[in-house]
Amino acid sequence: MHPDAVPFDVTASYQASRVRITRIPAGMREVAWHKVPDPVLTVRLDGSVEYETSDGEVRHVQAGSFVLVEDTHGKGHLSRHSSEAQTVIWVSLPNGLNLPPT
Secondary structure (H helix, E strand, O other): OOOOOOOOOOOOOOOOOEEEEEEEOOOOOEEEEEOOOOOEEEEEOOOOEEEEEOOOOEEEEOOOOEEEEOOOOOOOEEEEEOOOOEEEEEEEOOOOOOOOOO
16 A cells, blocks of 8 residues: 555455456346355446345345345345346355455
8 A cells, every 4th residue: 555545444355266247238127036156246337236035125236336146045036127238247255255264
């Protein structure tokens, strides 16, 4: 860090098994119930999505936001995409956001 920089917080390091960039086409709209293969941190660069979980929770994720998707079993979630094309970075986290053993 530069000596003149204002201090800021940085989290611990988390192991990621892969990083993917996804381009979701315009008009995708609703995607039926589905699961993720492993916990994934999604970083939405543009567009927006609404996730609905099997317990009824609804989360709206706008451009510039991120969400940890962990439903690797069970019914999964619904995705309702905004009408425009979207770009999303997917960071697969095999251990979720649990700290690795020290």
